[in-house]
Amino acid sequence: MITVTILGAGNVAFHLYKAFKNAKDVTVKQWYNRTYSDISSYANEVDTIDDLSKLEDADIYIMAVSDDSIASLSRALPFENRLVAHTSGSVSIHDLDKKNQRAVFYPLQTFSKDAELNFSEIPICIEVTEKANLQFMKDLADALGCSAYKINTEQRQTLHLSAVFINNFTNQLYRIAHEISDAKSINFDILKPLIMETARKVQDMSPYMAQTGPAKRNDKKTIKRHLKQIESEEHKAIYELLTASIKKTHNYR
Amino acid sequence: MITVTILGAGNVAFHLYKAFKNAKDVTVKQWYNRTYSDISSYANEVDTIDDLSKLEDADIYIMAVSDDSIASLSRALPFENRLVAHTSGSVSIHDLDKKNQRAVFYPLQTFSKDAELNFSEIPICIEVTEKANLQFMKDLADALGCSAYKINTEQRQTLHLSAVFINNFTNQLYRIAHEISDAKSINFDILKPLIMETARKVQDMSPYMAQTGPAKRNDKKTIKRHLKQIESEEHKAIYELLTASIKKTHNYR
Numbered sequence A, B: 001m002i003t004v005t006i007l008g009a010g011n012v013a014f015h016l017y018k019a020f021k022n023a024k025d026v027t028v029k030q031w032y033n034r035t036y037s038d039i040s041s042y043a044n045e046v047d048t049i050d051d052l053s054k055l056e057d058a059d060i061y062i063m064a065v066s067d068d069s070i071a072s073l074s075r076a077l078p079f080e081n082r083l084v085a086h087t088s089g090s091v092s093i094h095d096l097d098k099k100n101q102r103a104v105f106y107p108l109q110t111f112s113k114d115a116e117l118n119f120s121e122i123p124i125c126i127e128v129t130e131k132a133n134l135q136f137m138k139d140l141a142d143a144l145g146c147s148a149y150k151i152n153t154e155q156r157q158t159l160h161l162s163a164v165f166i167n168n169f170t171n172q173l174y175r176i177a178h179e180i181s182d183a184k185s186i187n188f189d190i191l192k193p194l195i196m197e198t199a200r201k202v203q204d205m206s207p208y209m210a211q212t213g214p215a216k217r218n219d220k221k222t223i224k225r226h227l228k229q230i231e232s233e234e235h236k237a238i239y240e241l242l243t244a245s246i247k248k249t250h251n252y253r
Helices: A011-022 A067-076 A131-143 A153-182 A188-201 A220-229 A233-249 B011-022 B067-076 B131-143 B153-182 B188-201 B220-229 B233-249
Strands: A002-007 A026-032 A047-049 A060-063 A083-086 A101-107 A124-128 A148-150 B002-007 B026-032 B047-049 B060-063 B083-086 B101-107 B124-128 B148-150
Touching (some): A011 A026, A067 A083, A083 A131, A101 A131, A101 A153, A131 A148, A153 A188, A153 A233, A153 B188, A188 B188, A220 A233, A220 B153, A233 B153, A233 B233, B002 B011, B002 B131, B011 B026, B011 B101, B060 B067, B067 B083, B101 B153, B124 B153, B153 B188, B153 B233, B220 B233
Parallel strands (some): A002 A026, A002 A060, A026 A047, A060 A083, A083 A101, A124 A148, B002 B026, B002 B060, B026 B047, B060 B083, B083 B101, B124 B148
Antiparallel strands (some): B101 B124
């Protein structure tokens, strides 16, 4: 049985808590948060605390806190030589205080408090300072049914950047399509199957191979008509930049 | 039983043929293509022709041909007052020769010849010049198990533009993430669940509500670090423009 103590109460902390709680080979030993009221409603199912001095022994302490709090919280931990991990995509493993054994447990996914999530489909990026802890970290991911990938800090920061393109920027393109279609009283539902299929297609085909459309074909007539249709200068700039990017990828200049 | 004749042999034509062929209330009467060899392998299951004068009676003639060929092919049809539809997202219904009754049957989805597609999940955008044909067009979509939406030409052109943002541009963001992660020897598979979840999230939440990340939070430190990480000037420009767009949407300037 693996014992885990969670620190923090953001989206990742909540999802991790639920996932560990449901994992049969894991016990959540304690849940710490500076602001007690954020976790108090869980007091009947786990030992909830707001005082670091009350932290008991656990196989791993997982800090799911904001990037800026990781270094200071790791310094404030009142013990040494135990295993401490953070869950951030962008913070170096060396930002953790070296009085403890250090690790990273970064679940690469978008977390919202409301959205239900099948945790077992989330890839976990793992890093350790002590090689001996690598297998333990893999076992921990495995206990959640997740695939684990050994990823160093530089790669992890690159993944975090890639995730901004894939999640935040993609979502903004959805938003722009929503604005454009709303302006003509079009039900956004019509576009939802296309959103799904666009994502599904690259699960077993490279994005390069999956590309279609006027930019890929260098269809100047359609591109010109689209630019005439777009009312917002901002949307026009995005259309032009991404069209140029597709053309460059597919060798039109 | 509805009889359908298909004209053309592009991706949409192939997928439509397969979908109509499998629909129990539809018979594919004939399949016409100017270049016979493109459809000759279907000769044993449907009447394949390359001569317009051989076209027989059908309830509807669906032209799934390139945008530029629609007007000329509709003029070349050797009959009058029958129901003729095109499948384009951007061509006006009035580009069809008015000697026939005109309609549009636009399946809003991305089509690749190789990718298997569940046709019943595709929204069909319908337009007619004769109101009496509206129900027939709906029945035709229904025969494929598809949802039908009455969409006029201007709305359809807006949908086509929106689809470029949602499909082509989103796919290019996947491509950029692929390039960025490849450069650090990262397995692209790690990013695939995030691609799916990003799409899934907006199936029951607006893109506005679904947004997360550094631009949404106006997290200048992370944005600055990301810009430093990006090696290509082109990717940097895209990062900056989409970050500014998200900030604008969420009221940071």
